[in-house]
Amino acid sequence: MEATVVTENSNEGVWSGGGKKPFAASYGKMMMWFFIMSDALTFSGFLVSYGLMRFKFIDSWPIADEVFTHVPFVHGHYPMYYVAFMTFILIFSSVTMVLAVDAGHQMKKGKVTLYMLLTIIGGAIFLGSQAWEWKNFIGGTYGAVVLQDGKIVQFVDNDGHQIALSDFVEKQEGSRVAHTRSNGLWFEKDAGSLPPYTVNEVVASFNANPAVNLRTEKIDLGVKRKTIVSKEEANKFLAKATNVVMGANLQVNEYGKTLFADFFFFITGFHGFHVFSGILINIIIFFNVIIGTYEKRGHYEMVEKVGLYWHFVDLVWVFVFTFFYLV
Amino acid sequence: MAHTEAHEAHEAHESHTGLIWKVFGFLSIITIVEVILGIIKPESLHLTPFLGTSLLNWIFLILTLVKAYGIAWYFMHLRDEKTSLRRAIVWTVVFLICYLTALVLIEGGYMYDKLAPYISWS
Numbered sequence: 545m546e547a548t549v550v551t552e553n554s555n556e557g558v559w560s561g562g563g564k565k566p567f568a569a570s571y572g573k574m575m576m577w578f579f580i581m582s583d584a585l586t587f588s589g590f591l592v593s594y595g596l597m598r599f600k601f602i603d604s605w606p607i608a609d610e611v612f613t614h615v616p617f618v619h620g621h622y623p624m625y626y627v628a629f630m631t632f633i634l635i636f637s638s639v640t641m642v643l644a645v646d647a648g649h650q651m652k653k654g655k656v657t658l659y660m661l662l663t664i665i666g667g668a669i670f671l672g673s674q675a676w677e678w679k680n681f682i683g684g685t686y687g688a689v690v691l692q693d694g695k696i697v698q699f700v701d702n703d704g705h706q707i708a709l710s711d712f713v714e715k716q717e718g719s720r721v722a723h724t725r726s727n728g729l730w731f732e733k734d735a736g737s738l739p740p741y742t743v744n745e746v747v748a749s750f751n752a753n754p755a756v757n758l759r760t761e762k763i764d765l766g767v768k769r770k771t772i773v774s775k776e777e778a779n780k781f782l783a784k785a786t787n788v789v790m791g792a793n794l795q796v797n798e799y800g801k802t803l804f805a806d807f808f809f810f811i812t813g814f815h816g817f818h819v820f821s822g823i824l825i826n827i828i829i830f831f832n833v834i835i836g837t838y839e840k841r842g843h844y845e846m847v848e849k850v851g852l853y854w855h856f857v858d859l860v861w862v863f864v865f866t867f868f869y870l871v
Numbered sequence: 872m873a874h875t876e877a878h879e880a881h882e883a884h885e886s887h888t889g890l891i892w893k894v895f896g897f898l899s900i901i902t903i904v905e906v907i908l909g910i911i912k913p914e915s916l917h918l919t920p921f922l923g924t925s926l927l928n929w930i931f932l933i934l935t936l937v938k939a940y941g942i943a944w945y946f947m948h949l950r951d952e953k954t955s956l957r958r959a960i961v962w963t964v965v966f967l968i969c970y971l972t973a974l975v976l977i978e979g980g981y982m983y984d985k986l987a988p989y990i991s992w993s
Contacts, residue, residue: 599979
């Protein structure tokens with residue numbers, strides 16, 4: 545109760561939500577919990593709709609281990625490592641946040657400042673990592689071919705490991721003529737948006753190379769691996785090919801179902817936006833701590849409230865991590 | 872734990888630093904276990920179906936919930952809140968999410984059963 549009295553005396557004219565504290569929680573803290581609960585249900589809605597689509601296409605959903613395999617400065621196939629690092633960063637920034645709250649309870653301004661700063665840095669590293677993850681996903685790894693009905697077919701070597709188009713496709717001279725402004729009524733510059741190879745080049749190289757096999761999206765649920773088909777059957781698929789795909793976006797996804805890309809961008813994007821706004825709020829609170837706002841107010845409850853939000857963002861990531869990368 | 876009283880009385884705020892680092896260690900260990908299981912994907916767990924999904928997925932789900940508990944209880948200090956507030960928050964969210972998840976995932980399984988036969992893979 546003392547704290548409330550102090551607040552009202554030292555902040556004349558500032559509305560603090562009144563002196564009544566239902567459940568012994570101040571107005572601000574209660575409202576933060578209201579917000580967190582509604583946001584938790586929003587995220588559950590997103591993740592559950594992801595679950596719905598995944599269950600609907602349980603036998604042809606992309607396998608996360610094959611999608612997120614990049615580690616900075618290292619070439620090769622390393623699933624999970626980078627996202628595990630991101631998870632650690634976020635958990636660690638949660639720890640520094642809770643240490644800031646703890647120091648706030650003891651009115652140690654210096655410690656609160658330091659821990660808030662570390663929290664902000666942790667959040668920024670996480671956000672940068674997520675941007676990098678997006679960049680890899682958008683840019684793609686291997687490339688694939690999309691069929692008339694939207695199915696994706698990928699290429700594997702004789703051991704069943706995926707291989708990139710650039711590893712076996714031979715460019716054919718003159719198979720593609722650049723469209724110029726001078727000979728078109730309708731002209732759009734197409735540089736950059738075109739896939740690196742044409743369908744014909746991929747099909748020709750595929751048939752010329754016995755070490756290349758074709759894999760469909762269909763998962764053998766007994767062994768949880770995608771189905772590799774024979775050359776003849778592969779050519780039946782390739783006869784229906786419409787486009788070469790490199791990377792993923794909202795329309796097409798070289799790793800499989802476009803829905804997977806849509807959900808990935810939407811859910812991790814929405815979470816990333818939460819992290820971003822969390823960093824902004826943390827920065828505001830950080831400067832307030834430095835100029836002594838809470839020292840004057842007599843308590844650091846504001847740090848506690850922004851801490852609740854920050855931990856919530858961490859909590860959501862724990863679930864996003866599980867549902868996008870683990871299960 | 873007697874922390875609730877201590878917190879309310881606004882007595883000398885003893886530091887919880889030790890506990891915080893312990894919780895961090897706990898969360899880290901769970902994450903490491905998850906990542907190792909995710910990389911190895913032991914076939915005995917990964918390919919054994921259990922209640923609608925694989926045994927491995929159930930392990931991931933339970934470890935995730937344990938992590939969520941750690942974060943909510945110690946980092947968001949629900950532990951130090953009044954029991955009534957805690958229940959108002961946790962029960963509401965848990966109940967609604969369980970309900971939504973159960974209904975929607977059952978529907979997803981149904982859609983798969985009905986639609987999969989119409990998709991040609993040859």
